[in-house]
Amino acid sequence: MSTIVEHKKTGQRYALVGTGFGAYRSSVPHWFLGPLAPEEKQGTIQVVAVSDHRGEILWFASHSLKVVSIDGVEIAGMESIAPRRYDDPGEEAQALLDYCPRCSITVRRVDEKCGKCGLDLTDHSRWFARRDKPPRE
Numbered sequence: 001m002s003t004i005v006e007h008k009k010t011g012q013r014y015a016l017v018g019t020g021f022g023a024y025r026s027s028v029p030h031w032f033l034g035p036l037a038p039e040e041k042q043g044t045i046q047v048v049a050v051s052d053h054r055g056e057i058l059w060f061a062s063h064s065l066k067v068v069s070i071d072g073v074e075i076a077g078m079e080s081i082a083p084r085r086y087d088d089p090g091e092e093a094q095a096l097l098d099y100c101p102r103c104s105i106t107v108r109r110v111d112e113k114c115g116k117c118g119l120d121l122t123d124h125s126r127w128f129a130r131r132d133k134p135p136r137e
Contacts, residue, residue: 005050005065013068014050017057021046044118063116 003016025042029035046062067075100107103117112122 002071003067004069005048006068007060008064008066012052014052014058014065016067017049017051019046019048019062020059 004013005016006013022045023042024045025040027038027040030037030039047059048062048065050058050060050065052058069075070078098107098109099105100114100117100119100121102119103114105114105116107114107121113120
């Protein structure tokens, strides 16, 4: 059997082949100082390899897919998988959530690092505090 995933935007279903983790780093000479002070960019990409009905292998960002079934069993029917803590946040849980200032994904206020971009959230505690205050009238 296999794991079936669904693309969140298009609804297309694919068979999961595997996962990958890519890292990149590029260096461009500075516009004024040239190679003495190059401008460097680096990061990571989390990707998933899937196969369509023709056997073609496609790569997607991991956050753009969701698992539909494993070995023919629908995810919704699996009792052994615990529901995520923040799937249906009430008022108390919603107060514990915020957004990463860099990539805007949902993070918990107790997280020290963003799970997507790796931003150190402990340095942004002032940013979180401002979101708590009601707007001035």
